[in-house]
Amino acid sequence: MVDLVLTGYEPFFPDENCRENAVYLANFCFLNNPNIKFEEHRKYKFLDSPYKSWNDVEIASKYTDSLYDKILPSICRTMNEVFKINKSENYWSIILIRYIHSFIHIYYDRYLRLYELKKQSYAKFQIKILNPSEIFISNENDFFDLSTDSHYYNLNLLSDFIRKNNFGNEVLTFDVKNTFEKKQAIDSFWKKNKQKTKNVIKNLYFKLLKYRYNKISSIRMGLIYGLSEKQKMELLPIVKNTSSLQSESSILIETIYADIKSFSTRVLNFEVQSEFEETLSENFFRYIPEEFKVLKIVKKNPYKIWLGMDVYNSNRFLLADTLENGGTWYSVQHGGGYGQIYNFPLGKIEYSIPNGFISWGWKYDHSGYQGSIYPLSSPSLSKLGTHCRKNDEILIITHTYFVYSIRLQSIMLPEMVLDYTNNLIDFCRYIKKNNSYKYKVKTTNMSWSNRDYLQDNLPDGIELLSSDNFDIVKKMKISALCIIDHMSTTYIQSLVMNAPTLLFWNSKHFKECSNFNKCLNLLRDVGILFDNPLLAARKLDEILEIGIENWWFDKKIQVVRQEFLWNHGRTSSEWKSEWKLFLENLVLNKNSI
Numbered sequence: 001m002v003d004l005v006l007t008g009y010e011p012f013f014p015d016e017n018c019r020e021n022a023v024y025l026a027n028f029c030f031l032n033n034p035n036i037k038f039e040e041h042r043k044y045k046f047l048d049s050p051y052k053s054w055n056d057v058e059i060a061s062k063y064t065d066s067l068y069d070k071i072l073p074s075i076c077r078t079m080n081e082v083f084k085i086n087k088s089e090n091y092w093s094i095i096l097i098r099y100i101h102s103f104i105h106i107y108y109d110r111y112l113r114l115y116e117l118k119k120q121s122y123a124k125f126q127i128k129i130l131n132p133s134e135i136f137i138s139n140e141n142d143f144f145d146l147s148t149d150s151h152y153y154n155l156n157l158l159s160d161f162i163r164k165n166n167f168g169n170e171v172l173t174f175d176v177k178n179t180f181e182k183k184q185a186i187d188s189f190w191k192k193n194k195q196k197t198k199n200v201i202k203n204l205y206f207k208l209l210k211y212r213y214n215k216i217s218s219i220r221m222g223l224i225y226g227l228s229e230k231q232k233m234e235l236l237p238i239v240k241n242t243s244s245l246q247s248e249s250s251i252l253i254e255t256i257y258a259d260i261k262s263f264s265t266r267v268l269n270f271e272v273q274s275e276f277e278e279t280l281s282e283n284f285f286r287y288i289p290e291e292f293k294v295l296k297i298v299k300k301n302p303y304k305i306w307l308g309m310d311v312y313n314s315n316r317f318l319l320a321d322t323l324e325n326g327g328t329w330y331s332v333q334h335g336g337g338y339g340q341i342y343n344f345p346l347g348k349i350e351y352s353i354p355n356g357f358i359s360w361g362w363k364y365d366h367s368g369y370q371g372s373i374y375p376l377s378s379p380s381l382s383k384l385g386t387h388c389r390k391n392d393e394i395l396i397i398t399h400t401y402f403v404y405s406i407r408l409q410s411i412m413l414p415e416m417v418l419d420y421t422n423n424l425i426d427f428c429r430y431i432k433k434n435n436s437y438k439y440k441v442k443t444t445n446m447s448w449s450n451r452d453y454l455q456d457n458l459p460d461g462i463e464l465l466s467s468d469n470f471d472i473v474k475k476m477k478i479s480a481l482c483i484i485d486h487m488s489t490t491y492i493q494s495l496v497m498n499a500p501t502l503l504f505w506n507s508k509h510f511k512e513c514s515n516f517n518k519c520l521n522l523l524r525d526v527g528i529l530f531d532n533p534l535l536a537a538r539k540l541d542e543i544l545e546i547g548i549e550n551w552w553f554d555k556k557i558q559v560v561r562q563e564f565l566w567n568h569g570r571t572s573s574e575w576k577s578e579w580k581l582f583l584e585n586l587v588l589n590k591n592s593i
Helices: 038-043 054-083 089-119 140-149 151-164 179-213 229-235 260-264 275-286 316-324 347-352 414-430 451-457 472-478 490-496 514-525 533-546 548-552 555-568 575-592
Strands: 002-005 125-130 170-174 219-221 252-257 294-299 305-307 328-332 356-359 373-375 393-397 438-442 462-464 481-484 501-504
Touching (some): 054 089, 089 151, 089 275, 089 347, 125 151, 140 151, 151 275, 219 229, 219 575, 229 575, 260 275, 305 316, 305 575, 316 328, 328 347, 328 575, 393 414, 393 472, 414 438, 414 533, 451 462, 472 490, 481 490, 501 533, 514 555, 533 548
Parallel strands (some): 125 170, 219 305, 305 328, 356 373, 393 481, 438 462
Antiparallel strands (some): 252 294
């Protein structure tokens, strides 16, 4: 009988002499696998992907959004019971939405991949799975690390579904004491410890800075990229009655600890309507991170208006309390993708729940989520400064993507990851190198680290840069030309700095919304953006022949650049005045209610 391999979990991975006869659930079986390189996965057989088109991704994402709404009341009841409090769904949504929304996306994605077994009725497999066991996850960040990197964690998720329905296959079930994962955790601890120490020192500094500048008013400026604590205070409307201000140290916080055992025995009670929902109901609380078994309750919360993306950090409990007491929340754009990607599930978190969303210039319904959009100049982008060429480097910026999906969105399915990197290699092979320039490639180190693969396949004369020893924005600012092969924040930053910028990516790897497609077409029309590496390479040859500056400062290119940025990277030398006026209007509107 043929083995169906669910993950790259080493104890279950086939020996070399059995490897070619096995069938694999997806290419994530080969992610960071000590037995075989990821790029060799194309030699093997896989179950079909459940995503035949972007429409399949959208359907799955919309289902998980509706499922979130369906299960939230039950989760809230449970959390109120275990903490012996009475908080609203709105409160718990702020505390838990990032985790819950991500978990059900991940869980449903794994289920859909296994559901392909139902369509493989002609073939029966032998499948190795795990018995249910206690899963210890410290916090939300650890959850994301495990979801994207741990074969053991993902094998547990997949095992839940096979135990429920083996689709007529032969199943071998094992109890595993996961010493391998523990060893990895210990090894990685020392690598991370140095950075954690730096973060502690940095956070202490910011806390001291906050107390120095931050006498509390009714507005809380939370996590907003580009704003220092001092600048946040400078933007706040002037309060005439200074006696109403208080020190942040006067806010009282009570910590409540839940009975940890009460979580592991809980079932998520809601009206299940499918096999997937039944499995989710039985296992949801097994996976909940320890972080959410401790609750911080705020006393004497002065905030009435909150700005920032603090739903993603430890201040979420304070944000939740602000809304619980009738306050308002405005989330803030902090990167690319917003207003751009066709199916953008973060909209559930940042458009639907807040009272408003502050964008980098665009203003329209994005990805079907209803919300009030307020376009303002971005502080972080406005402070980038202007490109000033100081070398002859052509900086080629690429990326890595998650092979274990964490979000059902219209960007880079796992099956596309290798093709994406091969497109970059093709581009580098197509270009006619000009000896007057140095060609350098910058990649990232996320999920599949493609560094070794690039090192082996990039043509001579192109240097692969170290990922960790420089600031990419500072390097873009002084390079002769920036070439970027993906939708991201990086290309927006490059355009904002007016760095000569050439873009290319496969339009099949990214599906944009119709409003944003019009903006991309502007870039295509003037020869900034190309849909394949060959055309982009030919354009680069042309640019170097006529001169980078002669090309980039052409009037048509600069007009298009400015129009694009007005909608998707708005900046202004008067951004402080814009924000001050916006905040003043928020206070006036709040006081008039």
